[in-house]
Amino acid sequence: MTVPSDQEVSDTGDRVDTVTAELxxxxxxxxxxxxxxxTDLFATGGLSSLFAMELVVHLEQTYxxxxxxxxxxxxxxxxVRRMVALVDRLRTGEPGDHGA
Amino acid sequence: MTGQNATPxxxxxxxxxxAGVMGTGIAALAVGHGIAxxxxxxxxxxxxxxxxxxxRQVRTARLMGTLPPDVRPGPLDVGPSLTDxxxxxxxxxxVVEAVTEDPYAKAKVLTExxxxxxxxTPVVSNTSSIPIDELAxxxxxPEDLVGSxxxxxxxxxxxxxxxxxxxxxxxxxxxxRRLLAVLGREPVVVxxxxxxxxSRILHPMINNAVRxxxxxxxxVESVDTLLQGCLGHPTGPLRTADLIGLDNLVDSLWxxxxxxxxxxxxxxxxxxxxxxxxxxxxxxxxxxxxxxxxL
Numbered sequence: 568m569t570v571p572s573d574q575e576v577s578d579t580g581d582r583v584d585t586v587t588a589e590l591x592x593x594x595x596x597x598x599x600x601x602x603x604x605x606t607d608l609f610a611t612g613g614l615s616s617l618f619a620m621e622l623v624v625h626l627e628q629t630y631x632x633x634x635x636x637x638x639x640x641x642x643x644x645x646x647v648r649r650m651v652a653l654v655d656r657l658r659t660g661e662p663g664d665h666g667a
Numbered sequence: 668m669t670g671q672n673a674t675p676x677x678x679x680x681x682x683x684x685x686a687g688v689m690g691t692g693i694a695a696l697a698v699g700h701g702i703a704x705x706x707x708x709x710x711x712x713x714x715x716x717x718x719x720x721x722x723r724q725v726r727t728a729r730l731m732g733t734l735p736p737d738v739r740p741g742p743l744d745v746g747p748s749l750t751d752x753x754x755x756x757x758x759x760x761x762v763v764e765a766v767t768e769d770p771y772a773k774a775k776v777l778t779e780x781x782x783x784x785x786x787x788t789p790v791v792s793n794t795s796s797i798p799i800d801e802l803a804x805x806x807x808x809p810e811d812l813v814g815s816x817x818x819x820x821x822x823x824x825x826x827x828x829x830x831x832x833x834x835x836x837x838x839x840x841x842x843x844r845r846l847l848a849v850l851g852r853e854p855v856v857v858x859x860x861x862x863x864x865x866s867r868i869l870h871p872m873i874n875n876a877v878r879x880x881x882x883x884x885x886x887v888e889s890v891d892t893l894l895q896g897c898l899g900h901p902t903g904p905l906r907t908a909d910l911i912g913l914d915n916l917v918d919s920l921w922x923x924x925x926x927x928x929x930x931x932x933x934x935x936x937x938x939x940x941x942x943x944x945x946x947x948x949x950x951x952x953x954x955x956x957x958x959x960x961x962l
Contacts, residue, residue: 615902617820620727637736639729 582658586630586651593625594647604647619644626650632657679741679849682707682752682762684776686717686745688819688912688950689793690765695724696822698741699734700850702760705744705752714746721745728822735851749783761789761846763815768918770797774805781806789842791815795911796862796870796919798926799832810836813843816863819910821852829854830863861926862919869907870920871931874938876904880955881937887955905955909948913941 587604594602598614608614622644623634632654634643643653679702683694686708694704698721706721708714721743728734752759762784766776773792780790792802793815803809814830821827827847831840840856847854857864876890885893891903900907908916917939923932941947941954948954 615906616731616823617727619730620723623726623730639726640732641730644730 583651583655586654587647589629590647590650597621602647604651606647607645608647609641609645616641622650626654630654630658679703679760680752680758681705681846682749682759684708684749684762684764684780685766686710686713686720687765687767688915689817689821690763691717691720692724692819692821693763693765693793693817694743695721695728695820696817696850696852698743699725699728699738699822700741701735701738702741702849703744704741705747707747707749707752711746717745718743724820724822727820731823733822733825733851749780759784759788761791761842763791763793765793768795768797768915768922770801770922773797773802777802777805777812781808781811784811787811787838789813789839789846791843793817794830795915796866796922798861799830799859800834803832803834809834811839813839814859814863815843816865818865819912825851825853827852827854828863828865829856830859831856832859862923866919867923869904870916870923871929873904873908873911873916874920874931874933874935877908877938878935880905881935908938909954909956909958911948912950913938913946913948913954917942 591602591604594600594608602608609616609619619641623639626632627634634653634657638653638657643649681694681697681702682705683690683697684707686706690706690708694706697704706714706717708717725734725740762780764773764776764780766772773794777790777792784790786808788811790806790812791814792799792812794802795816799812799814800809802814803812806812809832812832813835814832816828816830818824818826829840829843829847844854860867862870876894879885879890880887887905891900891905894900894903902910917934920932920934920938923929924934945951946953949958952958
C-alpha cells in the first residue's frame with residue numbers, strides 16, 4: 568500500500584482549496600449570490616439546469632480537463648465540492664467513471 | 668435498442684432544414700438517439716458553427732441524462748444541398764422543416780422540398796403557430812405534410828405537440844408517431860388552428876406578462892417569481908420568452924393576431940423594442956435577463 572507523503576497531502580489540499588475558492592468566486596460573479604461549497608446549485612430556487620453546461624465548459628477551459636463519458640452527469644456539478652473533486656480526479660488522472 | 672457498439676439504424680435518416688435554434692436542437696435530439704442527420708441551410712454563416720452547436724446540445728442532453736446511454740451518436744452531415752441527401756425507400760425517414768417562423772419563408776422551402784423528396788416521405792413542418800393547412804397550399808402532396816411543435820430545448824422536453832392538418836394522411840401521422848417514439852418523445856396530436864394549443868394559450872399570456880412589466884406593476888424577476896411560486900410555472904413567463912427567442916415570439920404573436928383578431932396577441936411595445944435592439948433572449952445573450960455562454 569502506498570502512503571502519500573506529507574508534502575503530497577499538503578499539495579492536494581492546497582490545490583483543492585484553490586479550486587474551491589475559484590469556483591465560489593466564479594459562481595458568485597455569474598449569479599450574484601453566494602454559494603457555500605455543499606449547497607445544491609440546482610435545488611428548488613437555485614440555478615437553471617441549463618446553467619450546468621456552462622459549468623462544464625468553465626471547468627474544461629479553466630483547468631484543462633475534458634469531461635467525458637459517464638463523468639458528464641449533473642450529479643458531478645451539483646455542488647462546488649463535487650466539481651472540485653471531479654477536477655482533482657481528472658487532473659491527477661485517477662481512475663473514475665470514464666465510460667463511453 | 669441499439670447496442671453500445673452498434674452503428675446507428677441505417678433506416679433512420681433525417682434532413683433538418685434550418686440551422687437555427689430549433690433546427691440544431693432537433694438535430695441534437697436525433698443524433699443523440701443514433702439517427703443520422705443532415706442539416707441544410709442557405710445561410711453559410713449559420714452552418715459554420717452548426718456542428719459545434721449540435722455537439723454542445725448533445726453534451727447538455729447527456730449531462731441531464733435525457734439520452735439513452737447505450738446508443739452511439741448518429742452521424743451529422745452539415746451543409747449538403749437537399750438534392751444530395753438520399754431519398755426514397757432506403758433514404759430519408761423524414762424531412763423536418765425548421766426555418767424561421769415566417770409563413771412566406773416556410774412556404775418557399777416547403778415548395779422546394781416537396782418537389783425533391785420521394786412521395787410518401789413525411790415532411791414535418793416545425794412551427795409554433797402557423798396553421799398546417801395554410802402551409803399545405805405550398806406542397807405537392809398535402810397528405811405528406813404534418814406539423815410539429817417541439818419545445819425548446821427539444822432534447823430536454825419530452826412532450827411534443829403534433830398538428831394534424833385537415834389533409835394530413837394517416838400514413839404520415841403514423842410515421843411521425845414512430846419517429847417520435849424512436850426519439851423518446853411523447854406526442855400529443857391536436858387539430859389545426861392558429862397557434863394550435865400551446866402557443867394559443869402561452870403566447871398571449873407572455874405578452875400580457877411583458878405588458879405588466881412595461882406598466883411598472885412589477886419587475887421581470889417579480890413576475891417570474893410569482894408565476895413560479897404561486898402558480899407552479901416551471902420558469903416564469905419571461906424566462907420562457909427568453910428561451911423561445913423574443914423575435915420568434917413576436918413572429919408567432921403576429922401570426923396569431925392576423926389570423927384570430929385577438930388583440931391580446933398584438934405584440935406589445937416593450938417586446939418590439941427589445942427585438943429592434945437585438946435583445947432576443949438567451950440566444951443573443953440578453954433578453955429580459957442577461958446570459959453568458961451560447962446555449
